[in-house]
Amino acid sequence: MSDRIPVAVLAATGSVGQRFIQLLDGHPMFEVVALTASDRSVGLLFSQACHWIISSDMPEWARNMIVKPTEPSSAAVPLVFSALPADAAKEVEPAFAQAGSMVCSNASTYRMEPDVSILFPEVNPEQAHIIPIQRRLRGWSGGIITNSNCTSTGLTVALKPLYDAFGIKKVFAVSMQALSGAGYPGVPSLDIIDNVVPYIKGEEEKVEIEPRKMLGRVEGDAIVNADFAVSAHTNRVPVVDGHTVVFSVELGQKTSLEQVMDALRSYQAPEVSRDLPSAPKPVIVLRDEADRPQPRLDRMTGRGMATVVGRVRPDSIYDYKMVTLSHNTIRGAAGGSVYNAELLVKLGYVK
Numbered sequence: 001m002s003d004r005i006p007v008a009v010l011a012a013t014g015s016v017g018q019r020f021i022q023l024l025d026g027h028p029m030f031e032v033v034a035l036t037a038s039d040r041s042v043g044l045l046f047s048q049a050c051h052w053i054i055s056s057d058m059p060e061w062a063r064n065m066i067v068k069p070t071e072p073s074s075a076a077v078p079l080v081f082s083a084l085p086a087d088a089a090k091e092v093e094p095a096f097a098q099a100g101s102m103v104c105s106n107a108s109t110y111r112m113e114p115d116v117s118i119l120f121p122e123v124n125p126e127q128a129h130i131i132p133i134q135r136r137l138r139g140w141s142g143g144i145i146t147n148s149n150c151t152s153t154g155l156t157v158a159l160k161p162l163y164d165a166f167g168i169k170k171v172f173a174v175s176m177q178a179l180s181g182a183g184y185p186g187v188p189s190l191d192i193i194d195n196v197v198p199y200i201k202g203e204e205e206k207v208e209i210e211p212r213k214m215l216g217r218v219e220g221d222a223i224v225n226a227d228f229a230v231s232a233h234t235n236r237v238p239v240v241d242g243h244t245v246v247f248s249v250e251l252g253q254k255t256s257l258e259q260v261m262d263a264l265r266s267y268q269a270p271e272v273s274r275d276l277p278s279a280p281k282p283v284i285v286l287r288d289e290a291d292r293p294q295p296r297l298d299r300m301t302g303r304g305m306a307t308v309v310g311r312v313r314p315d316s317i318y319d320y321k322m323v324t325l326s327h328n329t330i331r332g333a334a335g336g337s338v339y340n341a342e343l344l345v346k347l348g349y350v351k
């Protein structure tokens, strides 16, 4: 018998759900025992229900699984990975948490609740300790932890060393977001080929608040946001995978370019997160070419888990400006959730 932890993937047929299946194939700690989706897919073989859009083949074990309804009775497991849309997550994720599962969610539904962490092993593993508080407040034996919005991901990793070393006063960020971030089938081809769409519903609000929560800390029964301001513009561009964010930052103290580069280059994940199977090593890959990072060339850096930063230079209004790139369905979604789950196992919150 396998000694891996049995897990379920909720909304396994979508863009993020498929990434979960790819990343959990042969995972040393987790074994997928149930796949769920909407009523459209329930009862079908996964291979019939899922329009597979990932370049590696659909794993054999997944092909032959029957898609189950998205409810706790389908999967009494200690850990579930959720790729549910936000509206579907509202009822379903608490039901799993109540039934004793730890839910690692990609949905935005519970991200901003004060007792729910946007967990990020390279950045804020200490926020996992909100889980016993959440269990006490909500009467759950399981729990919910979330991933950030995929655009906040690379931005937050790049801000973390700067925040720790120098403090941050304000950030001005502009995103260029990949199509896979809109799920499948996502943005119609006639809207995006030869085009840039300067609006993504709800996205700017998320990017303006989530990095502050991720860099915040647990105080009493709640997570308190870090105290700096973010202004964001978000855009959809004709790139398949990989979100680019260009940003300018005003730091809390006078700092040389060399100090900024050193802080980025030498950043290490907190000790507890460093040796987990999904840990990116290094966390930040700092490129010094004038024209990098680029999504097509750099999104798979560190198996899609690293954050690539480049073009670090002085800013004429703020202090410094730079470019950050991260893979939206890997680091910004399924890979981030799997890394979170590895951390929760290590900390004893999933048994």
Ligand SMILES: NC(=O)c1ccc[n+]([C@@H]2O[C@H](COP(=O)([O-])OP(=O)(O)OC[C@H]3O[C@@H](n4cnc5c(N)ncnc54)[C@H](OP(=O)(O)O)[C@@H]3O)[C@@H](O)[C@H]2O)c1
Pocket (backbone or CB within 6 Å): 010, 011, 012, 013, 014, 015, 016, 017, 036, 037, 038, 039, 040, 041, 042, 049, 070, 083, 084, 085, 086, 088, 106, 107, 108, 148, 149, 150, 180, 181, 182, 183, 184, 185, 328, 329, 332, 333
């Ligand atoms: N794509 C990204 O880069 C990214 C990054 C971070 C976070 N997210 C978040 O991750 C979640 C999934 O995004 P996605 O891009 O994978 O979307 P997607 O490609 O549109 O897939 C949606 C999935 O949800 C299932 N579903 C829809 N309604 C459902 C219901 N009522 N009950 C159960 N399952 C239901 C669908 O199943 P059927 O196939 O049966 O319809 C499908 O598996 C969203 O909350 C999104 O905001 C996405």
